Amino acid sequence: MPFKKYKTEAERIEAHRAASRASYQKHYWKRRAARKARDQEFQAKKFNYKAGLECWNPECNFNGADNPKKLEFHHMNPDHKRFSPFKATTWAAFMKEVRKCVPLCKDCHISIEKWKHENGRANTHLEPTPF
Numbered sequence: 001m002p003f004k005k006y007k008t009e010a011e012r013i014e015a016h017r018a019a020s021r022a023s024y025q026k027h028y029w030k031r032r033a034a035r036k037a038r039d040q041e042f043q044a045k046k047f048n049y050k051a052g053l054e055c056w057n058p059e060c061n062f063n064g065a066d067n068p069k070k071l072e073f074h075h076m077n078p079d080h081k082r083f084s085p086f087k088a089t090t091w092a093a094f095m096k097e098v099r100k101c102v103p104l105c106k107d108c109h110i111s112i113e114k115w116k117h118e119n120g121r122a123n124t125h126l127e128p129t130p131f
């Protein structure tokens, strides 16, 4: 970009802002499409990971490969929970959160949370599991 002399500092700042706005508008759709593709790819990677897991309830024979959407991560100690692993934006953050969890199918997850609620117990790792 050729050097351009501005009369005032305010004029220089305004020109810089206008150029930034123009650049943002020019590349908006391209960036948006790239971000969407990246997000979808990452989402697929997380679903593939879930497809390799199965429900930890020994009485349940749910396999993540049947329906990865039905496989959930249960935090053994809710104090350690920072966010739902599936909301992670990086693979490292996802795995860090997943290591605090056990995989459960949706039905078993609901039953264990219901059991905790009914028995007033916060930490499942300190108490016997309902199954």
Ligand SMILES: [Zn+2]
Pocket: 055, 056, 057, 060, 061, 062, 104, 105, 106, 107, 108, 109
């Ligand atoms: Zn299950």
